[in-house]
Amino acid sequence: MVNEKKTWSLFNERCLKFEMNEIERSKKILKILNQIYPKTPIPLKHRNLFTLLVSVALSAQTTDVNVNKVTKKIYPKYNKPEHFIKLGRKKIEKLIKSTGFFKRKAKSVYLLSKQLVERHRGKVPNNFNDLEKLHGVGHKTASVVMSQGFGYPAFPVDTHIHRLAQRWGLSSGINVIQTEKDLKRLFPKKVWNKLHLQIIYYGREFCKARACYGIGCKICITCYPGRKKIVKTKKA
Numbered sequence: 001m002v003n004e005k006k007t008w009s010l011f012n013e014r015c016l017k018f019e020m021n022e023i024e025r026s027k028k029i030l031k032i033l034n035q036i037y038p039k040t041p042i043p044l045k046h047r048n049l050f051t052l053l054v055s056v057a058l059s060a061q062t063t064d065v066n067v068n069k070v071t072k073k074i075y076p077k078y079n080k081p082e083h084f085i086k087l088g089r090k091k092i093e094k095l096i097k098s099t100g101f102f103k104r105k106a107k108s109v110y111l112l113s114k115q116l117v118e119r120h121r122g123k124v125p126n127n128f129n130d131l132e133k134l135h136g137v138g139h140k141t142a143s144v145v146m147s148q149g150f151g152y153p154a155f156p157v158d159t160h161i162h163r164l165a166q167r168w169g170l171s172s173g174i175n176v177i178q179t180e181k182d183l184k185r186l187f188p189k190k191v192w193n194k195l196h197l198q199i200i201y202y203g204r205e206f207c208k209a210r211a212c213y214g215i216g217c218k219i220c221i222t223c224y225p226g227r228k229k230i231v232k233t234k235k236a
């Protein structure tokens, strides 16, 4: 005969334990990241909000270093939506070719420039709703602009953050939407803008996409001292 009361209390105990461990882990991770990355400069070089938006759009499927290399030659001359409208899609394609997927990206940059001029008098809107209505601008791009451009608390989740949140046991990794929700639940709003960059930096420097046994560096050793198996992660 199953003792229902005992089973329920054991269940509660486990839930509580899991929740506490998860919170404890998030606190430890935050502390370590603050020690390693006390400063978090914005990785994509830009001159204004518009060029930040363009750089984020160009950064899909390539590195920030590559985007910076390309935009270094573009932004001194072209840094307003009007400039890109005047250039036209074909010329934009030539300028951004080495960022990859250049036809699609040039189309986005051209159309969003037009939309900014037509709908927002050439200004980048400071809200998710309007940003996400711009051509090629999804929730992640909008979150980066809101966070890094306007200082609004947001948590842009890219593939690095999605991978690390799973390896650190902060999210189940079902999809990026869930990862964003999990991270926002675990960390206070005031740290989101800095923290998302700290996680990106850590991912690039230590916790790369290739197989990791989850036992190699400070965060996992601290959070999972008994871990022995490879941590499998789901792609974004």
Ligand code: SF4
Pocket: 167, 206, 207, 208, 212, 213, 214, 215, 216, 217, 218, 219, 220, 221, 231
């Ligand atoms: S041990 Fe591996 S999974 Fe853990 S933080 Fe380091 S690189 Fe990432």
